[in-house]
Amino acid sequence: SSELTQGPAVSVALGQTVRITCQGDSLRSFYASWYQQKPGQAPLHVMYGKNNRPSGIPDRFSGSSSGNTASLTITGAQAEDEADYYCSSRDSSSLHVIFGGGTKLTVL
């Protein structure tokens, strides 16, 4: 199917580790990319490929992928990490882009 499923919300205590997951059949053949969106701002690209951070993204962000599941992990979450996070991938045959529904991260 051409859908990506994310949990609606997750919370983490300041300084702790949190994992945000994304599931979908497309992830078996196409890596996810991840985007952070804070209120009133455009999405910011934070992860791509197997575990690649764009320039300027802190190394507390990491990525992984196994089977039909991709994960974005924040190790030592900071208050500024509170945001909505979206995964994206492509259908391997049509190359149409798919977005997950987003996960709201709250840092306690």
Added chain:
Amino acid sequence: QVQLQQWGAGLLKPSETLSLTCAVYGGSFTDFYWNWIRQPPGKGLEWIGEIHHSGSARYNPSLQSRAFISVDTSKNQFSLKLTSVAAADTALYYCARGMLARPRGWFDPWGQGTLVTVSS
């Protein structure tokens, strides 16, 4: 550093045509796919479509009958037209540079967003 700046009409009546343009400043225009993505108020991201500098385009199947993306390589600009808009098309519309290098891809950077409201 690549920057995307977008503009277009922000208030439309039902049945009118949405028209947005995105200008690309800095970096290559030919190595990437140029995308339009929208976000209804309080909701998630929805891909509209993309175009390569060659003119080859792909569209979200749900919008394919109404969306048209074009590119002007002489100006490093690309545009979106969405016909027969309705209230459900009210959203923040973003342009974004896309990289496609199978089996990976990403969108970076994004434009600032344009709020388009459809109301009678």
